[in-house]
Amino acid sequence: MRRIPFPELQSTIERAMLHLGLTPERAALSARLTAETDRDGVRTHGIARVPRFAEMVRLGSVHPQATPELVSSFGAIERWTGNRGPGNLAAYAAMNRAIELAKLHGLGAVALADTTHWQRAGTYGWQAADSGLAAMCWTNTLANLPPWGATTPALGNNPLVLAIPHFNDPNDPSPQKPSTPIVLDMAMSQFSYGTLAAYRERGEQLPVPGGYDESGALTTDPAAIERTTRPLPIGFWKGSGLSFALDVLAAMLSGGRTAHQIPTDPLQEVGLSQIFLAISPTSLGTITELNAIATGAINALHAATPVTPNHPARYPGEATLATRQESLRLGVPVDETHWQCLLDLAK
Amino acid sequence: MRRIPFPELQSTIERAMLHLGLTPERAALSARLTAETDRDGVRTHGIARVPRFAEMVRLGSVHPQATPELVSSFGAIERWTGNRGPGNLAAYAAMNRAIELAKLHGLGAVALADTTHWQRAGTYGWQAADSGLAAMCWTNTLANLPPWGATTPALGNNPLVLAIPHFNDPNDPSPQKPSTPIVLDMAMSQFSYGTLAAYRERGEQLPVPGGYDESGALTTDPAAIERTTRPLPIGFWKGSGLSFALDVLAAMLSGGRTAHQIPTDPLQEVGLSQIFLAISPTSLGTITELNAIATGAINALHAATPVTPNHPARYPGEATLATRQESLRLGVPVDETHWQCLLDLAK
Numbered sequence: 005m006r007r008i009p010f011p012e013l014q015s016t017i018e019r020a021m022l023h024l025g026l027t028p029e030r031a032a033l034s035a036r037l038t039a040e041t042d043r044d045g046v047r048t049h050g051i052a053r054v055p056r057f058a059e060m061v062r063l064g065s066v067h068p069q070a071t072p073e074l075v076s077s078f079g080a081i082e083r084w085t086g087n088r089g090p091g092n093l094a095a096y097a098a099m100n101r102a103i104e105l106a107k108l109h110g111l112g113a114v115a116l117a118d119t120t121h122w123q124r125a126g127t128y129g130w131q132a133a134d135s136g137l138a139a140m141c142w143t144n145t146l147a148n149l150p151p152w153g154a155t156t157p158a159l160g161n162n163p164l165v166l167a168i169p170h171f172n173d174p175n176d177p178s179p180q181k182p183s184t185p186i187v188l189d190m191a192m193s194q195f196s197y198g199t200l201a202a203y204r205e206r207g208e209q210l211p212v213p214g215g216y217d218e219s220g221a222l223t224t225d226p227a228a229i230e231r232t233t234r235p236l237p238i239g240f241w242k243g244s245g246l247s248f249a250l251d252v253l254a255a256m257l258s259g260g261r262t263a264h265q266i267p268t269d270p271l272q273e274v275g276l277s278q279i280f281l282a283i284s285p286t287s288l289g290t291i292t293e294l295n296a297i298a299t300g301a302i303n304a305l306h307a308a309t310p311v312t313p314n315h316p317a318r319y320p321g322e323a324t325l326a327t328r329q330e331s332l333r334l335g336v337p338v339d340e341t342h343w344q345c346l347l348d349l350a351k
Numbered sequence: 352m353r354r355i356p357f358p359e360l361q362s363t364i365e366r367a368m369l370h371l372g373l374t375p376e377r378a379a380l381s382a383r384l385t386a387e388t389d390r391d392g393v394r395t396h397g398i399a400r401v402p403r404f405a406e407m408v409r410l411g412s413v414h415p416q417a418t419p420e421l422v423s424s425f426g427a428i429e430r431w432t433g434n435r436g437p438g439n440l441a442a443y444a445a446m447n448r449a450i451e452l453a454k455l456h457g458l459g460a461v462a463l464a465d466t467t468h469w470q471r472a473g474t475y476g477w478q479a480a481d482s483g484l485a486a487m488c489w490t491n492t493l494a495n496l497p498p499w500g501a502t503t504p505a506l507g508n509n510p511l512v513l514a515i516p517h518f519n520d521p522n523d524p525s526p527q528k529p530s531t532p533i534v535l536d537m538a539m540s541q542f543s544y545g546t547l548a549a550y551r552e553r554g555e556q557l558p559v560p561g562g563y564d565e566s567g568a569l570t571t572d573p574a575a576i577e578r579t580t581r582p583l584p585i586g587f588w589k590g591s592g593l594s595f596a597l598d599v600l601a602a603m604l605s606g607g608r609t610a611h612q613i614p615t616d617p618l619q620e621v622g623l624s625q626i627f628l629a630i631s632p633t634s635l636g637t638i639t640e641l642n643a644i645a646t647g648a649i650n651a652l653h654a655a656t657p658v659t660p661n662h663p664a665r666y667p668g669e670a671t672l673a674t675r676q677e678s679l680r681l682g683v684p685v686d687e688t689h690w691q692c693l694l695d696l697a698k
Contacts, residue, residue, distance in 0.1 A: 076635055077457075078456075078457040078631070078634035078635060079427070079455065079456035079457035079458070079634070080426070080427050080456045080457050080458055081456075081457030081458050081630065081631075081634065081635065083635050108426065109425075109426035109427045109428075109456055110424075110425040110426035110427050110428030110460075111426070111427055111428050111458060111459075111460055111628075112458075113457075113458055113630070115635070138600055138603070138604070147651075150655060150664075151652055151655055151664035152664060153657055153658055153659070153662065153663070153664040153665065154652075154655035154656055154657050154658060154663070154664040155655070155656045155657075155658055156655045156656040157655070158651050158652050158654070158655035158664070159652075164593075166593070166596040166597070166600065168596060168599050168600050168603065186595070186596055186599060188592045188593060188595075188596045190586070190589045190592065190593065194586055194587070194589075212560075212569065212587050213559075213560065213569075220658070222559065222560075238585055238586025238587075238589045238590060239537070239541055239585025239586050239590060240541070240559050240585075242537045242541075242585045243585060243586060244664070245535045245537065245666070245667035246511075246513070246535060246537065248533070248535075248648070248652060248666055248667065249513040249515060249533055249535045249667060250513070251648060252515050252533060252644065252645050252648045253485055253513065253515050253630075255644045255648070256485070256515065256632050256636065256641050256644050256645065257485070257630065257632055257635060259635065259636050259640065259644075262644060262647060262648040262651070263648070263651075264647070264648065264651030265647070281458075281628075283428065283460070283600075283604065284425070284428075285603050285604060287425035287426070287428060288423055288425060288428065288430050288462070288604060288606065289603065289604075289606050293606065294603050297599065297602045297603050297606075297609060298599050298603065300609060300611070300612070301595070301598060301599045301602070301609040301610070301611065304494075304505050304609070304610075304611030305498055305501075305505050305506075305595060307505070308497060308498055308501035308502070308503045308504070308505035309501055309502045309503040310500055310501050310502075311500055311501060311502055311567070312500070315500065316500070316501070317497075317498035317499060317500040317501040317505065317591070318500065319592070319595055320592035320595065320596060
């Protein structure tokens with residue numbers, strides 16, 4: 005692990021994106037979104053993903069110059085296609101459009117078909133919350149999760165994001181008083197395969213059951229779950245149902261694919277369906293009123309008796325700002341191997 | 352357990368509601384929604400809840416004649432207040448209004464503050480799906496769930512509903528070809544206290560871990576969880592975050608209360624905040640196209656290798672239609688005690 009100054013990280017990614025055929029403006033945006041992901045401590049979805057993105061461009065499964073397009077619209081909802089361009093850029097454009105629609109109509113949605121991996125899901129939640137909008141968005145994925153009651157994958161892990169804006173000081177929403185939104189970013193699997201591998205490599209058991217072993221029993225042994233390919237959906241039957249419903253709704257609204265139609269080779273994981281829903285709380289209430297509601301709920305959460313003394317429960321996104329500020333002050337922590345791969349792509 | 356013909360069940364509930372002070376039209380609607388809940392096999396939230404409702408009316412915490420009112424609106428989103436009237440009637444009116452907004456704008460939302468228990472969450476999903484609309488709705492509740500990392504309740508179990516319309520035959524959407532929507536109705540706790548009590552009374556262990564015992568270990572012993580009052584959120588930290596985000600978003604959009612502001616006495620559980628979001632898939636696609644997407648996903652789910660041979664994984668709501676048809680054919684199964692309580696209230 006080493007620390008890279010944020011501007012250096014961003015400009016290195018930008019050079020890599022230019023080499024991969026993105027136009028300058030789009031290379032800059034993609035670099036910012038990716039660098040911000042590492043800056044916020046979500047290292048699985050930042051520069052760690054750039055080599056796969058590069059390989060997908062090389063294989064022709066991602067079209068670096070393809071841009072999202074409007075397909076049809078009705079009132080406050082629109083269908084777009086990602087045209088299999090870079091998924092983070094399409095998602096960013098879709099959330100931007102949902103925000104515009106929400107400013108006009110109180111709420112707005114973009115259903116995006118035929119897109120590619122959007123990298124960090126939470127990116128689009130922060131995007132909305134930093135604009136003062138609430139948002140809900142989700143994507144489907146290739147099938148990597150057995151539904152409840154089955155042993156073979158038929159569900160995606162379909163990350164879901166909820167974002168709620170919150171300013172420390174509504175009278176001074178400046179960078180000195182940063183926004184502290186609530187941003188939930190959760191996949192429908194209890195642990196990703198990446199997380200299972202990380203636990204196995206460290207020789208550790210999972211903190212809670214994460215799937216089934218060969219005898220069909222729940223286990224905290226990551227290697228056993230890797231062998232059975234039976235990771236758990238969150239909440240057992242509940243997350244299984246939620247994953248399925250999110251998948252079908254995204255495909256129906258976008259006119260796109262459901263999980264079972266997406267190739268199972270990660271290098272061919274394209275044709276994803278995504279939903280971006282933005283809601284304007286300030287169309288109904290004042291910032292002062294809205295902030296008081298969020299602050300009251302946060303204070304009540306913090307007041308719950310902690311399991312570990314002096315470690316109160318945290319709200320989704322709470323830890324992010326501290327990580328972000330540390331990254332900006334000391335440099336962004338990156339894995340040495342990932343950094344070398346990125347340097348190679350940026351040469 | 353005995354079976355009561357559906358019309359008799361409905362008319363008995365209706366008499367009880369009239370005695371409790373509901374106007375004839377509202378008593379009839381409340382009776383239908385409650386009878387349909389038992390008809391669909393959700394016995395915890397049908398007539399089982401009528402005695403508590405009656406007691407809340409008697410105590411003045413639910414106002415039987417209060418009706419929901421528009422507070423403010425902006426485009427496709429509206430704020431309403433439930434005025435602490437019967438929660439199922441307010442929720443039904445709110446979803447109806449969200450459906451109207453969605454027909455006008457493609458999507459629409461009603462944020463409802465100061466309402467009371469809506470009984471079966473799924474009711475409002477079926478309501479939307481039977482009208483050809485997709486929907487997402489949720490409610491907050493009194494705090495009954497410790498957040499991840501804490502031992503005292505600070506979260507509601509905040510049931511969440513996703514509903515997706517689906518007709519067997521788009522050319523014949525008649526009662527002979529019933530709608531088979533996908534309707535997910537899930538609380539954020541892995542097991543409710545009612546479910547824990549039912550397992551304990553049967554002397555059974557839970558099928559999966561449901562909370563913590565006195566030593567702080569995960570357990571499948573329902574009695575231990577009742578003693579610690581530490582049931583699990585679904586997906587551990589994930590459901591904890593989702594419950595919190597749903598709570599804050601419902602309160603902010605409705606201008607209402609978050610979980611910590613709701614009295615913890617179930618007989619005083621009023622002032623709830625709820626969201627009703629309806630989306631019109633047919634504003635973007637044809638019924639044939641939409642149905643093909645849902646059918647394809649359902650077929651893929653059914654094709655997954657089942658844990659128990661010949662028992663394929665099911666989609667949310669799949670079992671409901673069979674239960675419903677059996678109830679209509681043979682009578683609605685009701686608990687003898689609940690039925691006698693209802694008869695007393697209907698006298």
